[in-house]
Amino acid sequence: ALASGYHNQPEMTQEKFKPSFLDETNTLFRTGDLGKQTAPGIIEFMGRKDNQVKVNGYRIDPGEIEYQLTRYAPIERAIVLPVQVNNQTQLSAYCQTDKTLEIAEIRELLAKFLPVYMIPSYFICLKQFPLTRHGKLDLHSLRELRETGKSLVNSNYVAPRNYLESNLVSIWEKILSKHPIGIFDNFFEIGGHSLLLSRVVTRVHKELNVSVKLADFFKVPTIAGLATLISQTQYNYQEPISAIPPQKSYPM
DSSP states (O other): OOOSSOTTOHHHHHHHEEEOSSOTTSEEEOOSEEEEEEETTEEEEEEESSSOEEETTEEEOHHHHHHHHHTSTTOSEEEEEEEEETTEEEEEEEEEOSSOOOHHHHHHHHHTTSOGGGSOSEEEEESSOOBOTTSSBOHHHHHHHHHHGGGGSOOSOOOOOSHHHHHHHHHHHHHHTOSOOOTTOOGGGGTOOHHHHHHHHHHHHHHHOOOOOHHHHHHOOSHHHHHHHHHHHOTTOOOOTTOOOOOOOOOO
């Protein structure tokens, strides 16, 4: 399913399409992936020649996200790195700034220019990026900051206070496979990402008969905030008068 070249771009065609080292009568396409042949017919994937990463099935250039982040005046510099969370690759954005930033506002801004799968799950703001003793950016230390950043997630569990919050918690817990989830836990900081977000939106519409936009999650990525938004904007939402939130007990 590959064309023989780029339309009206001979220079790019010459750069990407090369004579095959296996058969000079055929052509190979230079993908940007790095690999090595370990046995006849077996090629081991080694990574990328550029900075592109694959997240949730999408090929992403972190540089595009970094550019959009630096368009936001308070952010002087931005670095986006892939991180491993629960055996899944997710994006973590590191922003150099001396101001206090609202993460929900940054996510909402990015949603105007980027598809949802390119919006990082985590944001860490620093006054100065860590450097190695040679003065280069210390990527290893940045990734370590993401690991210690787990402790910044709200660890004070708050149970649902009404029928709507209880149902939203139930949906989140099923999709995220995480128990318990409090009403003030941030969706993106407890393992949520773009693909799971789409499933939440679909399930909320199916089970509660209310429409929630993906962009709403960037504004209010908590159960409490989402429930308030639904109550204020969904005029067709009717909470049962006699509804009692399901009681849950968790091991201490």
